Amino acid sequence: MKNIGINVNTTKDPENKMVDFIIKTIYNVNKDVNIKIYKDCEGLNTQESDKLDVIIVLGGDGTILNTSENILESDTPILGVNIGHLGFLTQIEVNNIEIALDKLFKKDYVIQDRTMIECSLDDGDKIESYYGLNDxxxxxxxxxxxxxxxxxxxxxxxxxxxxxxxxxxxxxxxxxxxxxxxxxxxxxxxxxxxxxxxxxxxxxxxxxxxxxxxxxxxxxxxxxxxxxxxxxxxxxxxxxxxxxxxxxxxxYKRKLIKFNNNSFFKTLREKITFGGKEYEGDIYESDKAHKNTSNY
CATH class of the missing domain: 2.60.200.30 (Probable inorganic polyphosphate/atp-NAD kinase; domain 2)
Structure with missing residues (x-):
């Protein structure tokens, strides 16, 4: 893995603290890489994406969806780092970045091909097509x-x-x-x-x-x-x-990087069940115990 792109949602990281931390962490794991930074998808498109081995997305699900739109025809996989609210599509939380990047360079992951959706509008004169990952x-x-x-x-x-x-x-x-x-x-x-x-x-x-x-x-x-x-x-x-x-x-399909110990059901528990209770200020002691045993 030689060429890494980082696409950051600048509203989530206005002072570049997370970007700087990830760059430092990457170089601690492997100094022999080229890193290119993209802010809010600016300059990131299919042709640019094809030059990269992976795109690390800093933000939430919306940032991943915007990235997916910009690299529509590219097969370059996306790895999401959650610095948003819910982050259901993201694989990494902030406190797990170092472990995750180590796994990334050791190729200790799988790549999922996610189906995308196409919507066509026909007004009788022309057909306009749009593409998405979610809906x-x-x-x-x-x-x-x-x-x-x-x-x-x-x-x-x-x-x-x-x-x-x-x-x-x-x-x-x-x-x-x-x-x-x-x-x-x-x-x-x-x-x-x-x-x-x-x-x-x-x-x-x-x-x-x-x-x-x-x-x-x-x-x-x-x-x-x-x-x-x-x-x-x-x-x-x-x-x-x-x-x-x-x-x-x-x-088109979208390639997402997934770590083997991040199961869909673990994500459901943490993002839907625990996320909702935390948002409402209502975590029970038994839930805390389960959450604390769900190591990365």
Whole structure:
């Protein structure tokens, strides 16, 4: 491993303290490396990424998603260091950086190929395509009334939903907006999509889990109102109700570095269970005992 990129979210590390610490730690482990720093993805793209052996991302899940967008066609793996709030996609917490970097140089890790999602908008004149790792969200906006959406799966009518919006997520994205809207957690090893109605008026409106070879089409029944589209929580795109929204598995995949002793269930315990209780100021003694035995 000779060429390492570090992409830092400068709002999380405004004084470069974490960047400096990681650079120092890397050189303590291996002095024979080239390190290049990127701030908020500036200058980082597919061509630049292809020159690197690994990209270390300093931030939270949003920083990883932004990095993924910028290096869309690259196969360079990402290693996330959590200096954000939740950090479900990140593999390293601040207090484990030295151990993790030692494992990185010893190649004591696995690389996971995570499925990405593609969303295409067809207005009749042209097709615009967007790519994400987590999800595609169609949303009515704050000012619009609840909308009706027709959902088709592989060109077959599935259901009509009266709701704020529709979320289509990958397994990776099941713990993001989908979870907040009441959708299920899906193990990232499963090749699946979730279709989750957002805050529907119908009590019977539930998530459906599909093979990710399915093509999902969302049509808005009220074509007179503008709606909003977001991929991986990025800027909301204004769309007209007459536009067809087609969602499918992308040809691109995202490579994420995972350490063998960081299981998905360990992450769930620490990020969802313990994270929620810590945020609410409510950790029980038995939980503390379990947490303290979950060594890196």
């Amino acid at each position: 595609v969200v169609v949303y009515k906006g704050i000012k619009n009334s609840i909308q009706k959406y027709d959902v088709f799966i592989d060109n077959k009518f599935y259901n009509e939903f009266s709701a704020d919006g529709i979320i289509v997520c990958t397994s990776t994205g099941s713990t993001a907006y989908n979870l907040s809207a009441g959708g299920p957690i899906i193990h990232p090893s499963l090749d699946a999509f979730c279709v989750t109605p957002m805050y529907s008026q119908y009590l019977t409106a539930r998530t459906i889990v599909l093979n990710n070879n399915s093509i999902i089409t969302v049509k808005i029944k009220n074509e007179s109102e503008n709606l909003f589209l977001s991929i991986d929580g990025r800027d909301w795109i204004v769309i007209k109700g007459s536009i067809g929204i087609n969602i499918k598995k992308s040809k």
